[in-house]
Amino acid sequence: MPERDVLERMFELVTTINVADERFRTLLTSGRVRSTYYSPKGQECISAAFGAVLRQDDYCVTMYRGLHDHISKGVPLRELFAEFLGRVTGTCKGKGGPMHVTHPDSGLMVTTGVVGSGLPIANGLAWASQLKGTDQVTIVNFGDGASNIGAFHEALNLAAVWELPVIFICQNNRYGEHTRYEWATSATQVAQRSVAYEMPGVTVDGNDPVATYWAASEAVERARSGGGPTLVEAMTYRFWGHIFGDNMRYMPPEERKAAMDADPAVVYRKWLLDGGHFSEAELAEVEAAVAARIDDAMQFALDSPPPGPEELYTDVYKGEVVPA
Amino acid sequence: MSGDPTNRKLTTAQAIHEALDLAMDRDPTVLLLGEDVDDPSGGGVFHISEGLSTKHGEHRVRSTPIAEQAIVGAAIGAAIGGFRPVAELMFMDFFAVAMDQISNHAAKLRYMSGGQTGVPITIRTAAGAGMQFGAQHSEMLESWVTHIPGLKVVVASNPADAKGLLMSAIFDDDPVVTIEPTLNYWVSGPVPEGEYTVPIGKANVARAGSDVTVITYGREVSFALQAAEQVAAEGISAEVIDLRSLVPMDEEAILGSVGRTKRAVIAHQAVRRGGLGAEISCLINEHFFGELQSPVVRVAGPNVPIPYAAELESMFVVDANDIAEGIRRAAK
Ligand SMILES: Cc1ncc(C[n+]2csc(CCOP(=O)(O)OP(=O)(O)O)c2C)c(N)n1
Numbered sequence: 001m002p003e004r005d006v007l008e009r010m011f012e013l014v015t016t017i018n019v020a021d022e023r024f025r026t027l028l029t030s031g032r033v034r035s036t037y038y039s040p041k042g043q044e045c046i047s048a049a050f051g052a053v054l055r056q057d058d059y060c061v062t063m064y065r066g067l068h069d070h071i072s073k074g075v076p077l078r079e080l081f082a083e084f085l086g087r088v089t090g091t092c093k094g095k096g097g098p099m100h101v102t103h104p105d106s107g108l109m110v111t112t113g114v115v116g117s118g119l120p121i122a123n124g125l126a127w128a129s130q131l132k133g134t135d136q137v138t139i140v141n142f143g144d145g146a147s148n149i150g151a152f153h154e155a156l157n158l159a160a161v162w163e164l165p166v167i168f169i170c171q172n173n174r175y176g177e178h179t180r181y182e183w184a185t186s187a188t189q190v191a192q193r194s195v196a197y198e199m200p201g202v203t204v205d206g207n208d209p210v211a212t213y214w215a216a217s218e219a220v221e222r223a224r225s226g227g228g229p230t231l232v233e234a235m236t237y238r239f240w241g242h243i244f245g246d247n248m249r250y251m252p253p254e255e256r257k258a259a260m261d262a263d264p265a266v267v268y269r270k271w272l273l274d275g276g277h278f279s280e281a282e283l284a285e286v287e288a289a290v291a292a293r294i295d296d297a298m299q300f301a302l303d304s305p306p307p308g309p310e311e312l313y314t315d316v317y318k319g320e321v322v323p324a
Numbered sequence: 325m326s327g328d329p330t331n332r333k334l335t336t337a338q339a340i341h342e343a344l345d346l347a348m349d350r351d352p353t354v355l356l357l358g359e360d361v362d363d364p365s366g367g368g369v370f371h372i373s374e375g376l377s378t379k380h381g382e383h384r385v386r387s388t389p390i391a392e393q394a395i396v397g398a399a400i401g402a403a404i405g406g407f408r409p410v411a412e413l414m415f416m417d418f419f420a421v422a423m424d425q426i427s428n429h430a431a432k433l434r435y436m437s438g439g440q441t442g443v444p445i446t447i448r449t450a451a452g453a454g455m456q457f458g459a460q461h462s463e464m465l466e467s468w469v470t471h472i473p474g475l476k477v478v479v480a481s482n483p484a485d486a487k488g489l490l491m492s493a494i495f496d497d498d499p500v501v502t503i504e505p506t507l508n509y510w511v512s513g514p515v516p517e518g519e520y521t522v523p524i525g526k527a528n529v530a531r532a533g534s535d536v537t538v539i540t541y542g543r544e545v546s547f548a549l550q551a552a553e554q555v556a557a558e559g560i561s562a563e564v565i566d567l568r569s570l571v572p573m574d575e576e577a578i579l580g581s582v583g584r585t586k587r588a589v590i591a592h593q594a595v596r597r598g599g600l601g602a603e604i605s606c607l608i609n610e611h612f613f614g615e616l617q618s619p620v621v622r623v624a625g626p627n628v629p630i631p632y633a634a635e636l637e638s639m640f641v642v643d644a645n646d647i648a649e650g651i652r653r654a655a656k
C-alpha cells in the first residue's frame with residue numbers, strides 16, 4: 001500500500017483535475033469563452049499517480065490533451081487557467097494557449113499540438129540531465145495514436161541506445177481522434193512495442209491510481225538510478241471525445257456509458273472510504289479546499305486582461321521586438 | 325469555368341465532398357486516404373469525406389494511422405503503381421512531418437527518372453488562422469511548397485472554385501497541393517452541379533477596376549473585395565485578381581492588369597518574409613520597372629508565429645481594413 005500522504009496527494013490531484021475540467025466545460029458550454037478544449041476527463045488518475053511520484057525538478061513534456069498533466073506537475077492554477085483563456089497573466093502571456101503551456105518552474109517544459117513530437121524532445125531533456133549528472137527524470141505523455149508515428153519509434157530507439165532517464169507514458173484512451181485503436185495499430189498493446197527496442201515496457205490500468213502509482217514508481221526509480229528508459233502504457237478512456245463538443249458518434253454509446261459508470265475518480269473516492277483510509281469528512285475537506293483554489297484561479301483568469309498588442313512582436317527572438 | 329450556372333448553394337466543405345465523389349465515380353483509380361476519413365471514423369474531422377467509404381468502399385477510402393509520412397509515401401507509391409490517390413493532411417502545419425516524401429519524392433521522381441515515373445497525387449490540406457488554434461494549427465505555408473519545383477499549388481477562395489480546382493488537381497498527372505483555408509469550409513456560395521473543372525494556372529478577375537491591382541488568393545479574396553468596396557467610396561477603383569493557382573501562376577493576368585493600373589497591392593495571410601508577395605512583386609518589377617506609379621505594396625502577416633489569444637490573432641490576420649490601407653498607400 002502506498003503511504004497515506006501519497007493516497008491523499010493523488011486524491012487531491014484527481015479532484016483538482018475533475019473540478020477544473022468541469023469548470024472549463026461549463027465555461028465553453030455557456031459560450032462565455034471560446035477555445036478548442038481537449039478534455040482529459042477519464043484519464044486523471046494517470047497523471048495524478050505520476051504527480052505523486054515525481055519531484056518538482058523532474059521534467060514533463062505533454063500535449064494538447066494536457067490539463068491533467070499540467071495540474072499534476074504543479075503548474076500554478078491561476079497562471080494555467082489564464083493561459084487557457086488567452087490572458088496576459090497566463091503561463092505564456094496568452095500567446096501559447098492550452099495546446100502550448102510551458103512553465104519551467106514546475107518542470108513543465110513543452111506542450112505540443114503535434115502528435116508524437118514531444119517524444120524526441122523528451123529525450124533531449126533527459127540527455128541534458130544525463131550530461132549534467134543530475135538525477136532528474138523526464139516523462140513524456142502521449143496518446144495511443146501517437147505510437148504509430150515515426151517520431152515515437154525514432155525516440156524509443158534513441159532513448160534505449162543512449163540509456164536515457166526518460167519515461168514514455170502512453171495514455172491509451174482507445175481512440176486517436178475519431179479512429180479506434182485497433183483499426184490503426186498493429187500491436188494489441190502499445191507496451192509490446194518496447195520489446196523491439198529492448199526497453200522495459202508495462203501495461204497498467206490507468207484508471208487505477210494505486211496500480212499506476214506502482215508502475216510509475218518503478219519506472220522513475222529505474223530512470224533516476226541510471227537504469228534507462230521505460231515505456232508505460234496506461235489503459236484509460238476519454239469521456240468527452242476528441243474535442244469537447246464533437247459529436248462522439250464514432251464511440252459506441254454503451255462503451256462510453258460503461259466507462260463513465262466506472263468513473264475512475266468516483267471509484268477511487270469510494271475505495272479510499274471503503275478501505276478506511278480516509279473518513280468522509282477528511283475527503284470533503286480536501287474537496288472544499290480544491291474547490292476554493294479553483295474558484296480563485298478561475299476568477300483570476302476571467303478578471304485578467306488579454307495580452308496587449310505589443311506582445312504580438314516580442315519573444316520571436318530573445319530580447320528583440322520584431323517590426324510590425 | 326464550364327458547368328451550368330446555378331443558384332444552388334453549398335459550403336466549401338460540401339463542394340469539396342462533391343468533387344471527391346464525382347472523381348471517384350468517374351475513375352476507379354481515384355483513392356482517398358488520411359486520418360479519420362472513412363465513415364466508421366466519422367468521415368473526416370470536417371466531415372468532408374462523410375459517406376464516401378460507404379459508397380465507394382473502404383478499400384478506396386481508407387482511414388490511416390496518424391502517420392503523415394506513411395500517408396504521403398503510400399500515395400506516391402500507389403500513384404506510381406497506376407492510381408490517383410488523394411491524400412489528406414489534416415492541417416498544413418503537419419506538412420513538416422511528411423516533407424521528405426513531399427519534397428524529395430513526390431516533387432522530384434518524374435524529373436529524376438527522366439520522365440518515366442510520374443506522381444499524380446493530390447494532397448489536400450486545411451490551413452490558415454482565425455480559430456484560436458494557436459501556433460501549430462494555423463499557418464498558411466504555401467511558400468514551403470511553391471518553392472519546390474515539381475509541385476503544383478492551388479488555393480480556392482470560394483466553393484465553386486474549390487470543387488473545380490480539386491477536379492483539375494485529381495486528374496492532373498503531376499502532384500498538386502490544394503490548400504483549403506479552414507474557415508472557408510463553412511462559407512457557402514453557388515456551386516454548379518455535376519462535373520466541371522477550374523483550370524490550374526488561370527487566375528480570375530474577381531472585381532474589375534482601373535486604379536490599383538490587388539493580387540491575392542484564398543480567404544483574403546473576400547477581404548480584398550470588401551476593401552475594394554471601402555475604397556470605391558473614396559473614389560479609388562481597385563481591381564481584384566484571385567490567383568486560384570500559385571504554381572503555375574497566371575503571370576499574364578497579373579501583368580495585364582498591372583500594365584493598365586501601374587499600381588499593385590499583394591495581399592496574403594502568410595508572413596511577409598519570403599512570402600509569395602515577394603515573388604509577385606519581383607515579377608512586376610521585372611516587367612514594369614520605371615513605369616510603376618508607386619512602389620508595390622505587400623499586405624501580409626507580420627514575421628511572427630501565430631498567437632493564441634484572440635486579440636493578438638486578429639491583429640495577425642490580414643483583414644479588409646489592412647488591405648484597404650494598402651490600396652490607399654498604392655493609390656497615393
Ligand atoms: C502530426 C499530427 N497529425 C495529425 C494531428 C491531428 N490530431 C490531433 S490529435 C490526434 C489524435 C491523437 O490521438 P492519440 O495520440 O491517441 O491522443 P488522444 O487525443 O487520444 O489523447 C490527431 C490525429 C496532429 N495534431 N499532429
Ligand SMILES: [Mg+2]
Nearest residue numbers: 143144175176
Ligand atoms: Mg488516444
